[in-house]
Amino acid sequence: MTKTGKHLIIIGAGSLGVITLDAALEMNRYKSIYFLDDHKNTNCLIHNFEVLGGLNRLYEINKSDYEFIIAIADNGVRKTISEKFDLNYVNIIHPKSIISRFASIGQGNIILANTTIDPNVKTLNHVIINKNNSIGHDSVLNDYAQVSPGCSLGGHTIIKDGAFLGLSVNTLPNINIGTFAKIGAGAMVTKNILKNAVAVGVPAKVIKG
16 A cells, blocks of 8 residues: 555554554554554653643644544543544554455454455444454444454444454344443343443343343
8 A cells, every 4th residue: 555645643642542552553554654642741752652732632733634543442441532523533443354345344453464344234434443343244333333353253243333342252143232331341232222322241131222
């Protein structure tokens, strides 16, 4: 991929921010990359990449010079930031992911290495799909959804806004996981999970909500 001459700002300099940095470097697209993080010292370095300051810097910089990605694992926080700041959000997609030409990818998504996305999958905006995932055909991942490493989603799975799937979750086909629901690590989801519910186990059982 040819470098654009643009600068990338990664919002969030924690572990997800560093993983996102790694993917962005593999893309070889950006002239320079910076972080914003309210919890880091201004001008400190994260793997030799500068933290410009906290989110208040967004009121000062010339935003037209930058592209942005929110690399914060908390789905609710990611939602709050994206709704507060109207920025040029871009996708950071690791080159070692495999995405069907017939899939539809929104804006502000992070898709990491060794993930396979099948035909007719649709991701909306600010979705995180971590490494080593398989997203089955005709599935939909709505805004702010997050899929942890090692998950496998059967075809026609629908992940609603802000839902979280822990490590190595599997779903049967035609499963709906509700808004801001949480699925525990290693679960096998065989039935629909309602909004705000927490489900764990094999098969997954709701323990809250």
